[in-house]
Amino acid sequence: MITLVVADDQATVREALAVMLDLAPDVSVVATATNGAEAVEAAAQHHPDVLLMDLNMPVMSGVEATGHIHAQGSTTTVLVLTTFDDDTSILAALQAGASGYLTKEADRETILQAVRAAAQGQTVLSPEVQRRLLALASRPMPQPDSTTFGLTAREREILGLIGDGMRNPEIASHLVISEATVKTHINNLFAKAGFHSRADAVRYALRRLPGSE
Numbered sequence: 001m002i003t004l005v006v007a008d009d010q011a012t013v014r015e016a017l018a019v020m021l022d023l024a025p026d027v028s029v030v031a032t033a034t035n036g037a038e039a040v041e042a043a044a045q046h047h048p049d050v051l052l053m054d055l056n057m058p059v060m061s062g063v064e065a066t067g068h069i070h071a072q073g074s075t076t077t078v079l080v081l082t083t084f085d086d087d088t089s090i091l092a093a094l095q096a097g098a099s100g101y102l103t104k105e106a107d108r109e110t111i112l113q114a115v116r117a118a119a120q121g122q123t124v125l126s127p128e129v130q131r132r133l134l135a136l137a138s139r140p141m142p143q144p145d146s147t148t149f150g151l152t153a154r155e156r157e158i159l160g161l162i163g164d165g166m167r168n169p170e171i172a173s174h175l176v177i178s179e180a181t182v183k184t185h186i187n188n189l190f191a192k193a194g195f196h197s198r199a200d201a202v203r204y205a206l207r208r209l210p211g212s213e
Helices: 011-022 037-047 062-071 086-094 110-119 127-138 147-148 154-163 168-175 179-193 198-206
Strands: 001-007 027-033 052-055 075-081 100-103
Touching: 001 037, 001 100, 001 110, 001 127, 011 075, 011 110, 011 154, 011 179, 027 037, 037 062, 037 198, 052 062, 062 086, 062 198, 075 086, 075 110, 086 100, 086 127, 086 154, 086 198, 100 110, 100 127, 154 179, 154 198, 168 179
Parallel strands: 001 027, 001 052, 052 075, 075 100
Antiparallel strands: none
């Protein structure tokens, strides 16, 4: 029997997923969570085989929650199920420790198969996510020139938060600054580092900025 926790802030989605998956003869939904913090608590309390994780949740995002669960050395496998299929979300979730990534366009059988595969330790990626990762892998990484190391402390901090999967409103709230100020900092650091997209910034942040500037 595969034990499962479903984490999603939308009640209708969360309840529908829980009921649908619990009907499978080899799956038992042991808990649900309405935000990332609850997901971390559920993982610690129930030690489920798989945690089906939404990304855009209040209190703590799915990426942050995944990072916490992974850092705790939990045996729970995190399988992302979200509406987001952009490069930034995919990279941030996988870097945080997620073992699979599906979009909510997936049907019941696809989700069930993904849960079963995740419980066996397999990596599960939707075809669209696989295509995006292949495209990212084939894209040359921007090479930092000397101006990259002229990032201010705030710009470095924001770049790190982008790497954590935070969006502009979340960064603004985290740093207690306006969203307009966040956008200004991002525009400046993109110009200095030569980034052409947010995905470039995520990939560079995940490789960590040099510490000897």
